[in-house]
Amino acid sequence: MTRYRLAVEYDGTPYVGWQWQDNGRSVQQALEEALTAFCGETQRVQCAGRTDAGVHATHQVVHVDLSRDWRPDKVRDATNAHLKLQGDGVAVTAAEVVDETFDARHSAVRRHYLYRILNRRPQPALERNRVWHVPRVLDAAAMHQAAQLLLGSHDFTTFRAADCQAASPVRTLERLDVERIGEEIRIFASARSFLHHQVRSMAGTLELVGAGKWVPQDVREALDARERARCGPMAPSAGLYLIGVDYKAAGKAEDDVL
Secondary structure, three states, rough: OOOEEEEEEEEEOOEOOOOOOOOOOHHHHHHHHHHHHOOOOOOOOOOOOOEEOOOOOEEEEEEEEEOOOOOHHHHHHHHHHHHHOOOOOOEEEEEEEOOOHHHHOEEEEEEEEEEEEEEOOOOOOOOOOOOOOOOOOOOOHHHHHHHHHOEEEEEOHHHHHOOOOOOOOOOEEEEEEEEEEEEEEEEEEOOOOOOOOOHHHHHHHHHHHOOOOOHHHHHHHHHOOHHHOOOOOOOOOOOOHHHHEEEEOHHHHHHHOE
């Protein structure tokens, strides 16, 4: 068997999420069906991070084992040909052969997410399923100030989904930056791993600060309360993107962020 590492991008709008489910089509299903159509094998692909319904990715990382030693560019191009035929909003952007010890999920040392808020009065037309539209004016500087109070290792129960299956609510948030670029506010989050709904919960809470309903210290107090009820409204899935995954190679972290 030969193990391949694939970089994948997708528009999550029509999908029930990354993982196979009974209630609709998933990104994993689309990718696996395309691989099967190309090489005749039914193989499971393993991803770096499962994404929810409506969440997008510019750089998801997966690995798959194939019995034949295909050229990586052949795996990429043939899989994409079948994805295109199926009409799926999924594309393999890169492929390479890796050692069998590589695991897309367990070998990852850091994951990076972007949350996009369109902050203007008119609703979006071209990106209506790719941003969170917030018509009221937001103060990005205040949001960034509040975000810095969440950095470090904490019990993130407040920002954790009620059905989160993680063994521990403790996570180490390495980056949470907020910046305004024209009409768009972008939130960048980086950590080794995140709890279910953590990024969307933090984004929704920071929006309250931007709107002037909370002050930055309210965010810290909500974190310290370790109560889900203290979290702000969860931001919608449409604005969230998985944008990169880091892996450790040759004694140092390999940066895969796009």
